Amino acid sequence: MSYRIQSGDTLSGLAKRYGTSVDSLMKANPDIQNKDLIYAGKTLNIPGSRDSFEPGTQGVRGGGSGGSSGAGNVTAPPGGAGPGTRGPGGSPFDIAMSHMGKNAGSLKYETSGVGADMEDWVPNNVNCANFVSACLEQAGQIKDSQHSASVMTLQANLDRDPNFKRVDLKDAKPGDVVSMKVGSGQHVVMFAGWKDGKAQFIGSNNINSDGSQRISLTSMNYPIMSVHQYQG
Template sequence: MGYRIKSGDTLSRIASVNKTTVSALMKSNPQIKNANNILSGATLKLPGQSDGFEDAPIKRSGAGSTKSSDKSSTFDAPSAGSSSSGVKGPKGNPYEIANQHKGKNAGALKLEKKGVGADMDNGVGNKVNCANFVSACLEQAGMITDRQHSNLVSGLQNNLDKDKNFKRVSLQDAKKGDVVSMKTGPGAEDRHVVIFAGWKNGKPEFIGSNNRNKDGTQKITTGPANYPILSIHQYRG
């Protein structure tokens, strides 16, 4: 995951919080020449992590869970009468906004000078853009402000939990445009965030910035997931 450096941060503190070392951070971020000289506002790549759906996702007994745990359970399609229409902000639906960029590489999208690309942080590594992309889609929909943008899944989760316009819902009540955070590995920050894209053949689909390119970099893709769900945030405006 990417980490945006805050005023007063030190490399040793960032390493401690993210359970890594200063040397590992410097190896993953060759732009850092002096461990004692880091710039506030820049984004660091955390070593040994990617944050998207791989071509060969983690195998689990089920497809996901709506609980904040690493246990999986089977996804169920919504019952008759459940709402699946898209949720909209003042400027649109995040799913529709994300879908306009389907097939684009995250690295190229970040260079665009308007729309989602302009709201993405260009300092984030091309293998770790999931929260960067989802945050930008929410900004474009008018659901969050630039200050609520986070390049960390846990950071975006926390920001949405604090926002009175968002409420956690179950998968049964999910609507297109909801923010879905998932657990992708054993570490505290092994997480991924995508946007709910509706149901297909009784299974949920998601759109987001995923590690689909052969070199591990991300592109905007849609598909099912094989990871436990940590949270689903729905905009209530």
């Protein structure tokens, strides 16, 4: 995710707020030369609270499961999630899983499937809504006109769509769209099930060493703004 630095912010304070470290923040923001000197108004790349920095060519960090698939240990909650939602084109969760480990910066230039539906102009550190929108499009759950690279706009589009309704996280199914509040910004992913009592999410997350995003599966602790479930 990205965060706009506010007056009074410090790297140590932001690291504590987002559950990361000053060193990790500096790795994600190579333009920062002095850890004690940051400027209000500048954009800071912030990794997820449990994400690690890994080269894009290696396996993803998948909420503890590791490997290239990341989903082997993720299960639906007993009596809860059940099978994922499906649209005329299939399951958005399955579609997202088929791109596990890909860098968003490469995926969005693919000429078919999800990549073809992603907007090329979106910066490589803020592709979360771009990726989720494309997965929903490929599943036939939304139209191209509903695609958005903005979390808040996508959320509003789903609120207006009679085929979607808001549900509680406890009632979520794999593929449901989960919008989160992250500092002064937002992040959007898809629900992926439960592991060890913790909700798991798949999406385009800031886990590369340069702060750019890669498709990965992990748990997150950010406040949830909404969970949208496709009703068909």
